[in-house]
Amino acid sequence: MKAKIITIGDEILIGQIVDSNSAWIASELTKLGFFVTSILSISDNSIQIKDTIKSSLLDNELIILTGGLGPTKDDITKNTLCELFNSTLVFNNDVYADVEAFLIQRGANMNRLNKDQALFPKDATLLRNRQGTAPGIWFEKDNKVVISLPGVPWEMRGIYKDEIEFRLKKQFNLPENYYQTIMISGIGESPLALKLENWENNLPDCIKVAYLPSLGLMRLRLGILEKTAKISKEIVEKEVEKLHIIISKYIISDTEASLQEIVFKALHNSNKTLSTAESCTGGSIAQMITEIPGSSKIFKGSIVAYANETKTNLLGVNPSLIEQFGAVSQLVVEQMAEGAKKALNTDYSVATSGIAGPDGGTDEKPVGLVWISVSGPNGTVSEKFLFGKEREINIKRSAIAALNMLRQVLLEDT
Numbered sequence: 001m002k003a004k005i006i007t008i009g010d011e012i013l014i015g016q017i018v019d020s021n022s023a024w025i026a027s028e029l030t031k032l033g034f035f036v037t038s039i040l041s042i043s044d045n046s047i048q049i050k051d052t053i054k055s056s057l058l059d060n061e062l063i064i065l066t067g068g069l070g071p072t073k074d075d076i077t078k079n080t081l082c083e084l085f086n087s088t089l090v091f092n093n094d095v096y097a098d099v100e101a102f103l104i105q106r107g108a109n110m111n112r113l114n115k116d117q118a119l120f121p122k123d124a125t126l127l128r129n130r131q132g133t134a135p136g137i138w139f140e141k142d143n144k145v146v147i148s149l150p151g152v153p154w155e156m157r158g159i160y161k162d163e164i165e166f167r168l169k170k171q172f173n174l175p176e177n178y179y180q181t182i183m184i185s186g187i188g189e190s191p192l193a194l195k196l197e198n199w200e201n202n203l204p205d206c207i208k209v210a211y212l213p214s215l216g217l218m219r220l221r222l223g224i225l226e227k228t229a230k231i232s233k234e235i236v237e238k239e240v241e242k243l244h245i246i247i248s249k250y251i252i253s254d255t256e257a258s259l260q261e262i263v264f265k266a267l268h269n270s271n272k273t274l275s276t277a278e279s280c281t282g283g284s285i286a287q288m289i290t291e292i293p294g295s296s297k298i299f300k301g302s303i304v305a306y307a308n309e310t311k312t313n314l315l316g317v318n319p320s321l322i323e324q325f326g327a328v329s330q331l332v333v334e335q336m337a338e339g340a341k342k343a344l345n346t347d348y349s350v351a352t353s354g355i356a357g358p359d360g361g362t363d364e365k366p367v368g369l370v371w372i373s374v375s376g377p378n379g380t381v382s383e384k385f386l387f388g389k390e391r392e393i394n395i396k397r398s399a400i401a402a403l404n405m406l407r408q409v410l411l412e413d414t
Contacts, residue, residue, distance in 0.1 A: 001172050002060045003034040006052060007041045008067035008077055009151060021066045021149075021156055028160060033174035034062060044068060046080045053084060053146060061144050061172065067151035069134040071113035077148055078137065082121050085139050085146075092120035099133045127163040131155045136163060145171060177225050178232030182243060183252040184218040185259070185404045192218060195247055204235060215393060216400030217252075217259070252407065259403045260288045266410040267298040272347040274406075276302040277315055277340035279327065280354035280370060284399040300344045305336060315339030328353050330371055330382050337375035337382075348376045348409070350402045354385075356394045370398045374409045381409065 005022045012019050022039045029036055037060055042048050049068075056063050068077030082089060096118035103110055117133050120126060127136030127147070132155035137148040147164060149156045168174075184192065189211050193200075200209060212219040222239060224232040240254060253262055267274055276285045286302035289295050303314050308327055311317040316339040321331050337351035354370030361367035367389050373382040385401055387394045 001034050001062065001174060002037050003029050003062040003064065004037055004056045004060045005029075005039045006056065006063060006065045007039075007151070008044060008049060008065055009041075010043050010074075012041045012067070013043055021151065021153055024153070024157065025064055025066070025160070028165070029062075029064075029168075031177065031179065032165070032168055033177045034168075034172075044074055044076055046076055046083070049077065049080045050084045057144055057146070062168070063144075063146045065146070065148040066156055069137075069148060069150045071117055071133065075134075078119075078121065081124075081137060081139060081146070081148055085121070085123060085141065087121040087123040087139075089119040090122040092118050092126065094126060094128065095120050095135050098128055098130070098135065102130075102133055125167075127159050129155055129159050130162065131158040135159075138164075138167070175225060176228050176232070177223065178236065179221055179223045180233075180236050180240065180254065181212075181256045182220040182222070182240065182254055183256065183259070184220055184247070184250045185216060185252050185400065187218070187247070187250045189213045189218060192220075192247070192250070196243075199239075199242055199246060203239060206232075207235065207239065216397045216404070219256070252404070259400060259407065260292055263403050263407050263410070264289065264292045264295060264298060266407065266414075267348070268294075270410070270414065272298065272410075273300055273345075274298055275300050275340045275344035275346040275349045276402075277336040277349060277351040278302060278304050279306055279311070279336070279352055280356045281352045281395055281399045281402070282306065284395055285350060285352070285402050288399055288403065300346050303340050303343065311336060311339075314343065316342070326365065328355055328365055328369060328371055330373075330384070333371040333373040334375070334380050334382050337373040338380055341375050348374065348406065350374050350406050352398050352402055354394065354398055356391045356398075357389055358391055368394055370394065370401070372398065372402045372405055374402075374405050376409055376413060378413055381405070 005025050007019050007022055011017050026036045042052055053063060068075045099114050099117055100110055121137060125138035127138055129135045132152055134150040136159040139146045149159055206224050208223045210221040212221060222236050278285055283302055283304045289299050305311040305315050308322050312319050315336050317332055317335045325331055333351050333353045337349045341349035351373045355361050355365060355367050357367035368387040370385045371382060373380060387397050
């Protein structure tokens with residue numbers, strides 16, 4: 001079954017926001033067994049919306065739209081779909097009740113624009129929105145489906161999980177595709193491909209491999225199309241076992257669990273606590289950890305020690321070490337980690353100190369130089385990294401490298 005994803009909104013086309021919805025929808029549809037033929041962004045223009053949907057339905061069984069369902073005048077998708085499918089808007093009591101409940105929960109009052117959101121196409125299936133005020137819309141014609149969803153990511157995802165996924169499984173005869181993603185860190189795409197060259201050359205023909213790099217991480221996706229899930233899983237698991245022999249030191253997880261989720265689970269299972277002392281990362285590690293629900297069970301806090309006096313006064317770093325070796329040095333970052341562990345009374349601590357850039361580098365200590373340290377019950381370790389010249393990238397890669405170092409220490413301590 002073929003599917004196309006269309007995002008609607010001038011804000012996407014002018015670069016005001018990044019379209020993260022399409023990637024998420026494509027991933028979910030692929031898991032179900034759809035073949036996503038293309039992803040397209042178009043403007044808030046009624047004629048363009050209708051023409052795009054008409055042409056897309058010629059060779060796709062499913063069209064998913066996002067955007068343009070809000071309460072303001074620039075949100076024209078609902079009216080445009082009514083024109084396209086010869087429908088009219090009628091008052092829907094279920095939508096009104098959902099909008100009213102949502103607003104009451106947030107201490108807000110219903111206004112005229114909110115009430116207008118209860119106007120819903122009479123010939124469409126209602127996809128209820130429990131995270132916002134704009135419901136999703138399901139139109140069906142000639143065994144083809146057009147779905148319109150709000151552009152707010154958490155609303156779109158909520159409607160998909162609550163209302164759409166089971167309907168798509170019921171509506172379409174989908175193949176049993178199977179995918180498994182291996183999370184990898186500490187090695188680049190080209191070196192990894194060289195290490196896996198022989199393994200790839202000997203894979204069963206039914207397995208497709210994709211390298212999906214991101215900052216500091218690599219996702220290696222193994223996929224099998226149109227086999228039963230049980231058979232596919234058995235075939236993939238045998239190849240994953242081989243991967244663990246070839247690149248075991250680089251594998252973080254056999255699932256798509258994030259690095260911070262893995263660290264959280266390891267600390268929680270061992271009943272241990274964590275703190276951070278961050279200079280160049282400016283609290284990024286703490287932010288990643290606190291994204292995890294329940295992180296308060298393991299995370300006590302962070303000291304963002306950007307200035308040297310903060311390193312000295314709050315973390316107990318010896319001023320003479322900073323004077324002699326500089327703030328970006330092995331001994332200083334180790335004392336930062338040990339100081340945070342003591343100050344916040346935790347079992348483990350992670351510290352970073354580096355030159356994020358774009359200025360401040362020297363021949364001896366160039367932009368992108370970062371020292372990272374992990375201190376735990378069995379001692380303190382540190383490692384030097386050389387990243388690039390882009391400040392934002394350096395900060396993100398430092399935070400990821402720090403969590404990966406912590407993961408490795410936690411594995412050694414178990």
